[in-house]
Amino acid sequence: MIVCFPFAHFRFIHAPRLEIGILSGYKGSPPRGGIPSDAHGVAVRDFQGELKKINSTQKPFFDCRHRKQCHDTGKKTMDPLDVAVGRSKIFQDLDRKIFMHDLRVCPRRTIANHEILIRPGQENHSVYFLTSGSLSIHLEKPASPPIRIVYPGETVGELSIIASTHSSAYVLGMEQAELVVIDQDLLWDFIDREPRIARNLLLILSGWVITGNLKTGQQLRTLETLEGLARMDGLTGVYNRRSFDEMLQRFLDRSARTKKPIALAILDVDFFKRYNDHHGHQAGDQALISLAKVLSDSLRPADFAARYGGEEFAFLLADTTLDAAELIAERIRIAIMEKKIFSQTAAPLPSITVSMGLAMSRPDSTAESLIGIADRNLYRAKQEGRNQCCMLQN
Numbered sequence: 001m002i003v004c005f006p007f008a009h010f011r012f013i014h015a016p017r018l019e020i021g022i023l024s025g026y027k028g029s030p031p032r033g034g035i036p037s038d039a040h041g042v043a044v045r046d047f048q049g050e051l052k053k054i055n056s057t058q059k060p061f062f063d064c065r066h067r068k069q070c071h072d073t074g075k076k077t078m079d080p081l082d083v084a085v086g087r088s089k090i091f092q093d094l095d096r097k098i099f100m101h102d103l104r105v106c107p108r109r110t111i112a113n114h115e116i117l118i119r120p121g122q123e124n125h126s127v128y129f130l131t132s133g134s135l136s137i138h139l140e141k142p143a144s145p146p147i148r149i150v151y152p153g154e155t156v157g158e159l160s161i162i163a164s165t166h167s168s169a170y171v172l173g174m175e176q177a178e179l180v181v182i183d184q185d186l187l188w189d190f191i192d193r194e195p196r197i198a199r200n201l202l203l204i205l206s207g208w209v210i211t212g213n214l215k216t217g218q219q220l221r222t223l224e225t226l227e228g229l230a231r232m233d234g235l236t237g238v239y240n241r242r243s244f245d246e247m248l249q250r251f252l253d254r255s256a257r258t259k260k261p262i263a264l265a266i267l268d269v270d271f272f273k274r275y276n277d278h279h280g281h282q283a284g285d286q287a288l289i290s291l292a293k294v295l296s297d298s299l300r301p302a303d304f305a306a307r308y309g310g311e312e313f314a315f316l317l318a319d320t321t322l323d324a325a326e327l328i329a330e331r332i333r334i335a336i337m338e339k340k341i342f343s344q345t346a347a348p349l350p351s352i353t354v355s356m357g358l359a360m361s362r363p364d365s366t367a368e369s370l371i372g373i374a375d376r377n378l379y380r381a382k383q384e385g386r387n388q389c390c391m392l393q394n
Helices: 067-073 080-087 100-105 158-163 184-193 196-231 241-258 272-279 281-298 322-338 367-383
Strands: 004-012 021-024 039-045 051-056 108-111 116-118 126-138 148-150 170-183 263-269 304-309 312-317 354-360
Touching: 080 100, 080 126, 108 126, 126 158, 126 184, 158 184, 158 196, 170 184, 184 196, 196 241, 241 304, 241 312, 241 367, 263 272, 263 281, 263 322, 263 367, 272 281, 281 304, 281 312, 281 322, 312 322, 322 354, 354 367
Parallel strands: none
Antiparallel strands: 004 021, 004 039, 039 051, 108 170, 116 170, 126 148, 126 170, 263 312, 263 354, 304 312
């Protein structure tokens, strides 16, 4: 026998005993199980008096004999806005009564992945409060690396409002983002009502500045490192030909100002091709590394050494005289000849000698003329037997 209770009203009771459901208007023991939501309809029981069904305009009845399942079904999911406000910095330490009602009635906006929310130069009159998803901020173009990722509880757009300027960056959806659109008038109203919002904004903006400075400093250091690598010879560790050309002109400019001459020496390893052929290119590399080490150890801080090309090296002597230049050049030649060379496995290798051509600057000297004199003197040193310095001015 099935007993029906027409038009019975059922309401789930959120009470300590969540498993009890009540049918309004029903006389007798309460039904077993629970109903997850309000319903109006017809209650149906079986021949043993068990409540099996409510024919309802809302959710149909189900038998919640497993009480945990019924309890889990009755849980409420938190509003993403509440969650975002809880983790936000702009509303930190504030009474939610001040702003929550206004936030709930603010317009909402959805930004798809890669959709542009803000462009550089765009007029902006809103702060966008992120409740779910994420945004990315880019300076030069949307495809450039992001300078910042925005997560729920964070905002974008406030800088252009506070500074009364146009937007300065691209803001894109990184994944589908849900936003609360806070009009600038409402933002200023929030600040008037609760000045701590201004304090929180100051903390947020100062955090950006600090982070930006750290990134800028890191980028500058990276650029300096890359620039340094671009100016250095990868094998020997001294400067390369590009750096030499720049420094030679600087030395000449300074000489013209101070009226003090400079000296240029170009040196070449004697019979270097024969050395490579007999001992291998790795041995030749070790010989060049040893030569560069002698130059670095022998010159003053104001002087300059570079690998000029292949087995040729050059060095510049600042504010020097002819006698001093000849003395330094000869000392370097002897140090190279006496320098012990070892392979990468620490096996001894034959030493090397160099031929060297010197040139002293004059008031009318140019980079080309000075290099020409040093080259001719280097050629003369080779012609006269190598392993020597030659210093003849045209």
